Amino acid sequence: MHELGHYQEGFLLPTQAPTMHLVMTTRLLSLNTAELQEVLQAELAENPALELVEERRCPQCGRLLSRLPCPHCQDSFSTVEVYELPQYTGASYRDADDNDDDWYAFEAAPVSLAEYAWRQLAPDLAEAERAIGRALVERLDEHGLLCEHPAEIAAYLNCPLHEVLAVLHKLHQVEPVGVGATDIQECLLIQLRHLQELGQGHDTALRLVAEAWDALCRANFDEAAAVLDCEEGDILEAVAFIQDNTYPRPADTHWSSARHPERPPERLREPDIMIYKEEDPDRLVVEIYAPSPTWLRVNPEYREMARSARAAANGDGPPAWARLADEAELFIKSLAQRNQTMRVIMNRLVEAQREFILMGDRHLKPMTRAELAIEVGVHESTVSRAVSRKNVALPNGRVVPLSIFFDRSLSVRDQVKEIIENECADAPLSDGQIAVLLSEQGVEVARRTVAKYRTTLGILPAQLRHKHSTAA
DNA sequence: CTATGGCACGGATT
């Protein structure tokens, strides 16, 4: 019973379609671009009544695509589901069929971290190792660390631990170096060893991480010096080296790429939506990548057969195959509905957060899914589904989860970051002092909360920041 | 005594 609650929003929609339509639409809504493509292909394969009128396939692998480059092969590309957003009101849409031939050029092929790692790893693997490699890249967390113990993976795949470890070792060599480490210590070790192979290593740094990890974590440099039997100055220098040349979380480069501009950051997430800025008419253009319902139709002959079969049917109803025509139609309508909902929601989102999109994190206005749902007149679970599991590329090139638009504290975190970057030359600010500074800027947050933000930003506590600056 | 992190509680959000 309460299951139906999820689909309540359907009663607000103009369609008179039965509940099945809603079920299908909500299901499609919660899928991102890649998943939607898969579902479409599956549907095409299973349902002979569903027909692809206009194909858009990857010239290399033949995969059906709503956009290129193909996630597997990389080639030229196009976009669909383009719409324009005028600055304030009355968004007008350019539908996909209006500009089939619009081709846009982007410089990089955005891929997920798992895919990125897999492409490098796969060529080095024997056939038997591929399943293990797959399992490993799928278990990387957002930081690029392995979130499951190798032994668990071995147990899951029912294969010997040493085979998993062998593949894991290969994974460690892949860019970004250190992916697949099980903890931060291991990650740093991998990176430091990698640097040594390149002839840019640092012996003390390596020993420090390997042998004096506990002391290092507590920033107890005296103890570290004692363990390694060397001067504290050497330790400080090694610490500086580590801070400047390694990533504790290899996939996080897009959050702190300042130190390492040479790395390929960003774009580890594959965008489902792109927002870009147009100068001439000053506006934001949003593209939502998705298969277009205009590519599809119900096979007319099939529909006709189904219709006459139904007419001929007496009491026992139409034959089972006749339902496929309905299902195909349902799918097309659901897809259209899904894309429409995405458009409406993105439209409002971009309108509301224009400043954030153009000017950065600081300008994100606090907003909840529920508020947005009321504004655009859908159920809040609809917004939830539309937002979930999707990434958006902002005009500045950053690719972030769509849910970032609902992050309550992003703006404040950004201010904390700036305060620390600017004012901490060699007078490190304690969390309490930062809290006071924030309240002067009109932002009231507890000292404890500043501490939380600081750690999520990957910034060391005040005392340790001081040591860093003296060492450097 | 000060700064910080762990734990846990309550309220908001999903």
Place this chain on the structure above:
DNA sequence: AATCCGTGCCATAG
């Protein structure tokens, strides 16, 4: 109903 987030309290380290 489950989860996330901000916060207060307290123990600990320097």
